[in-house]
Amino acid sequence: MLENKEPKCVVEKEIEGMIDNARIAQVEFEKWSQEDVDRVVKAIGKAVYGEGEKLARMAIEETGMGKYEDKINKNKGKSKAVWKQLSGIASRRIIKRNPEEELIEVAKPIGVIGAVTPVTNPSMTPIHNAMIALKGGNAIIFSPHPKAKNTGIETVNIMREALFKEGASKDLLQIVKEPSLLHTTKVMELCDASIATGGPAMVKAAYSSGKPSFGVGAGNVQCVLDRKIDYRESIDKVIAGRIYDNGILCTCEQTLIYPQEIKLSLIDILKEKGGYLIKEDEMPYFRKHLFPGGKINVELVGKSPSELGRIIDMTIPKDTKFIFVMIDEYGEKELFTKEKLCPVLSVIGYESWNDALNIAKTNLLFEGAGHSAVIHSNNTDHIEEFGIVLPISRLVVNQQGSSALGGSLNNGLNPTATLGCGSWGNNSLSENLWWHHLVNISRISYEIKDKEDLSDKEIWDLK
Structure with missing residues (x-):
């Protein structure tokens, strides 16, 4: 104000x-x-x-x-x-x-x-x-x-x-x-x-x-892909959520956590769907300009990928739908795991299911504790464990986070514009x-x- x-x-x-x-x-x-x-x-x-x-x-x-x-x-x-x-x-x-x-x-x-x-x-x-x-x-x-x-x-x-x-x-x-x-x-x-x-x-x-x-509280929606699912169908939902309203909503997917064995095919699918992969030598520059001083660059909030590139003097193809970064570190070791209020998706692989849980939980405790998460899975035990272990107020299953977490015509969450985050997010x-x-x-x-x-x-x- x-x-x-x-x-x-x-x-x-x-x-x-x-x-x-x-x-x-x-x-x-x-x-x-x-x-x-x-x-x-x-x-x-x-x-x-x-x-x-x-x-x-x-x-x-x-x-x-x-x-x-x-x-x-x-x-x-x-x-x-x-x-x-x-x-x-x-x-x-x-x-x-x-x-x-x-x-x-x-x-x-x-x-x-x-x-x-x-x-x-x-x-x-x-x-x-x-x-x-x-x-x-x-x-x-x-x-x-x-x-x-x-x-x-x-x-x-x-x-x-x-x-x-x-x-x-x-x-x-x-x-x-x-x-x-x-x-x-x-x-x-x-x-x-x-x-x-x-x-x-x-x-x-x-x-x-x-x-x-x-x-x-702050959002930072963690999105996990379980094994034995239709990856293309799930990735379509993740991308739709990440680019919705140029990624401005607190309910947009932020970090995609995937089984390590699908890494190469996942990268191909993300590129095929309009994603621009930040190259390894571009990562330090992009990180610095997306998070100057460790905080989101307010000039980039709600901007399209090409507008984002123009603002930070980085060439992003005009037809790019979203930008993605492949990361190995998580939590406070990697700024890309924070909330990004623009169409930028961080992507990280896991070996075991416990690894997936740990990555999501660590990222949420770094930023976004109490808010929300998304899981794409057909395994009831994994779904319920995800809901039990993570410090979140809401979890949607096999849905697009951006439109489902705030309540929709197709789920039981109350449709809202204000998503409480409980004591994790210092909310009532x-x-x-x-x-x-x-x-x-x-x-x-x-x-x-x-x-x-x-x-x-x-x-x-x-x-």
Whole structure:
């Protein structure tokens, strides 16, 4: 976030006004029925779906990151998947009755949610956060990244118009027009809870705001190819994930871990599929410019391979779909095993299955602990061991990581724009952010009259 040029008192008054308006709108919205709430949630999702192309174009022109077609897919796909998952779900007042335990659960809105949105997803993140916030009866105020503010503002305006058409207050959804660090900090201080989807500094600021916060950790998706699989089919998915939106998503595959015996054929397939192999004598130069000072070069984020080459003065053929590097070291011994927010894939071989597990775990502990991994396998024991051993919050099997880890129409993960990384990533949740995280649950408990009465001995004899 940029430093603010306005006096602190002006910024505080501006944000206080937005909070006041949000509270007035939210108090009224809290009275709405489940049917009416769902009608509004559907309306804002459908509105963004209908403007997916326009918002994708705005994001490309404003940020210079990613691919137009993939951003369309994100805008349309996420809004569609979120509504499918939310439809028919009780989220207002009594949401669950458990006769066996004599418990009734009542959902109550948190109130006003503050949401920091990243430059990498200036339209997809707001639509997801808005839909799940309103599902729980909340209002939400967005603080966009300064370099993507116009796309964010247009996204929120589209949703506000949809609210108005459905008879709801536009102030349920608001956005800071001239975002800065001071604006964002004030939003997080005054709201009732915040969602911080962005860099580590912003997530840390959210957790330091004094209010409940939902943040994300760094991604660094490890992708393992098991033996006895259709390698071509799996590699197609890996490549599709690596190049999606020019590799800008935290869910994109980062390191491909493969059986050592297929090395030569793997290299041939990667080249055949549009990959450019960095030669051994080019590795030091490429490493230095991709990770100057050990950190990702921000000028390369979301750039195509040819653009990347132009920026670092390295010749990359124009028709290259992705760049790949063959490495032998891993973890802190090799910077290429870090997250690369551009279409660069690191590739490393393993001998035994334990070697594959160790490489993936070591890389995650170097960067990306708590986030995600991908496995391509038909071996149930290996799949489950992978899920048990690795410090991850989600694992997808035989799927494209970029589109599956954030939830999709074809798996059971909640579709989200905010992927929690648990205590590994210094986050408060280890799952995909969803509507139930944005409500308080009151529980009404009746006495269970026919429950078996055990003696002390019988209780301590239980296994």
